Amino acid sequence: MIRFVRNSFRLLGMARTLARHDALFPLALVPGGKLLAFFARLTAPFSRRSDLPPGRRLARALEELGPAFIKLGQTLATRSDLIGDDVAADLSSLQDRLPPFSVKIAKRIITEQLAEPFDVLFDQFDDEPVAAASIAQVHFATTPDGREVAVKVLRPDIKVRFARDLDLFYWVAEIVELTQPRLRRLKPIETVKALEDSVHLEMDLRFEAAAASEFRDNFDSDPTYYIPQIDWERTAEHVMTMERVKGVRIDNVEALDRMGVDRSALLAKAAGAFFQQVFRDGFFHADMHPGNLFVDETGQVSVVDFGIMGRVDKQTRLYLAEMLLGFLTRDYHRVAEVHFEAGYVPRNQSLENFQQACRSIGEPILGKELADISVGRLLGQLFQVTEQFGMETQPQLLMLQKTMIVAEGLSRILSPNENMWELSRPLIEEWMRENLGPEAKIKEATLQAGSMLRRLPRVLEAAEQAASVFTDQGLRLHPDTIAAMRGKASNGQGKSTGFSRHTLILWVAIAALGAAVFLK
Structure with missing residues (x-):
């Protein structure tokens, strides 16, 4: 009863914030949402209509609601099947920025976590953070031996704040699953669980450091794609120190042109690296917005921020490769077969009808010019039509689809007339031959x-x-x-x-x- 009362009041407060930004439409998924929206609009001060798209309005409301809601928005950005393509695309650009906490608090956390006097750990430490996000903020510093590093420090009391908000998310998801049978296939509770797991990993910076280390090992022999080295002696649960990287943001095309960087060649490098992450390693950077990618004068791409990573197991990669190949070659029968073989679509459904649905998705997209073809959008539309076939949500594919859309958007900024998948084609063909051809069968x-x-x-x-x-x-x-x-x-x-x-x-x-x- 206490939980019901507490979360009811918190839900009303959240609805009032949504009303102020004219973003009450998500309440349509909640039982009694229309009544809640009515009271919220009635009682919310400065409630107003906005000309912004719905997703942008929702993004602004979530930013005001705080860290857990920002992370919820980033998770919903992977759920185009739940909120639609346009809203998901707008949430993909959700700004994970908050006011910084004081450098005095940051130094205290560092000293407590590393159990060393601050002056022994760092010779110089910038007072102003270079980035302040929902979970942590980053300062540039210099170690006593002269190395330039970036120090990430967890926000104080962030775990308590997230625990409170996650309880609200679980409570709403439980109500939705209990009262909305048609939405159970979308797994709202599992979505919140995925958010919780992701946040718990992000809140222990040792896990992020381990992800960066694994990612660095995967690209150790690639001189064009650089992952900074972790300083394990200055890393703990609430503090992570890594090598500082320099360069310009990968979307700063004016600066790239001034540096003489070949943007077409840069796109080919980035596309190849993304393909290697997903298909070769099954371990990919799932927060690949331009603020996490930097380019130096030599054209080398450096990657930072490893808090959100995705994994795809070998069998799923094989299914995904066959699925994408089927779409790109317009073999819709094979696309449908792969879904049935993978167990994504129940056996009691019609293979022929699902094949027809796949064709209805593929033809409008694949009929466009090569530069306009979006595999990420294709997967998003595929997930949207699956409800009538009883296909359950595949969380690992949703995260990958969201990352694909971000990567494709970045590729169009770098070189609007080229398609990243076409640039990756030699790698795709080689991987398919090695993993799906006769040689692969003999090897297996x-x-x-x-x-x-x-x-x-x-x-x-x-x-x-x-x-x-x-x-x-x-x-x-x-x-x-x-x-x-x-x-x-x-x-x-x-x-x-x-x-x-x-x-x-x-x-x-x-x-x-x-x-x-x-x-x-």
């Missing part, structure tokens, strides 16, 4: 055979133990059966059958091995 079969052989000694050992149960632990068998096993039974010519204990073990082993392979 070889690996499976090797795995089976490695398991063989354990299977034989288990078989011998099973045989000992049959022969040594008192299992009652007919005397003739025992005689046959021991080779004492005649084969009709007075000779032993030769069916010894070791033969029994071998047959049990073969049967066990066959079962293991069959059930694998």
Whole structure:
């Protein structure tokens, strides 16, 4: 009851903020939302109509509501199936900026976390942060040995504030799932859980440091794509220190032109790196807005901010590759088959009808000029038409789709007449050949055979133990059966059958091995 009362009042307060920005439309998803919107508009001071698009109005309201709501907006930006393409696109540009906290507090947190005097840790430390976001802020500093670094410091009391807001989000999601059966397939509770998991990872900066380290290892041999090195001695739960990178924002085309950077070549590098992240590594930067990408005079791209990362397992990557290839070659039958094989669409649905739906999505998009084709938009529309086919939300694909849209938008800023997917085509073809071609099938079969052989000694050992149960632990068998096993039974010519204990073990082993392979 206390939770109900507390969250009811907080929901009304949130609705009043939405009303001030003329952004009450999300309340349509909440039971009683129309009544709540009416009271909010009635009681909200300075409530006004706005000429801005709905997504922009919502973004401004979420920025006013604070850190957890900003993160909620960023999560909703991946849910075009829930809020529509246009609103999702507007939320993708949601500004994660808040007023900074004082440098005095930042230094106190650093000293407590690293258990060292501040002067021992840093020789110089900028008073003004270079960035202040919902969870942390960043200061430039210099270490005693002369290295230039960027120091990220978690906001004080941020965990308590997020816990309070997450409780409200869960409460609303639970009500929606309980009262709106048609929306259960969109998994509102799971969406909040994904937000909670993401935020918990972001609130322990050691996890972000580990992500940066893994990302750096993945691109260690790529001189065109740089990930700064972590200073682990100056990193803890609430503090992360990494090498400072320099350059201009990747969307500052005027500065790039002044530096003599070939923007077409730069786009090819960025597109190739994005493809490698998703398909080669299955580990991608999921917050790839221009403020996290910098370019120096040599054209090298440096990446920062690893708080939001995405993972795609090998099988999903294979399905995704086949799905995209099917769309790009207009093989809609194969696109539909892949959805059924992956289990995304239930078996009781019509393959032919789903194939027709895929064609209705692909033809309008693929009929455009090459530079205007958006794979991210294609996936977004695909997710929107799945409700009638009972397809459940795939959170890992939603995050990837949102990242694709951001990457495609950036590619059009750099070189409007080129398409990043066409530039990545040689990599795509090579990856498809290596992972879906005949060579890949042979390699997979070889690996499976090797795995089976490695398991063989354990299977034989288990078989011998099973045989000992049959022969040594008192299992009652007919005397003739025992005689046959021991080779004492005649084969009709007075000779032993030769069916010894070791033969029994071998047959049990073969049967066990066959079962293991069959059930694998």
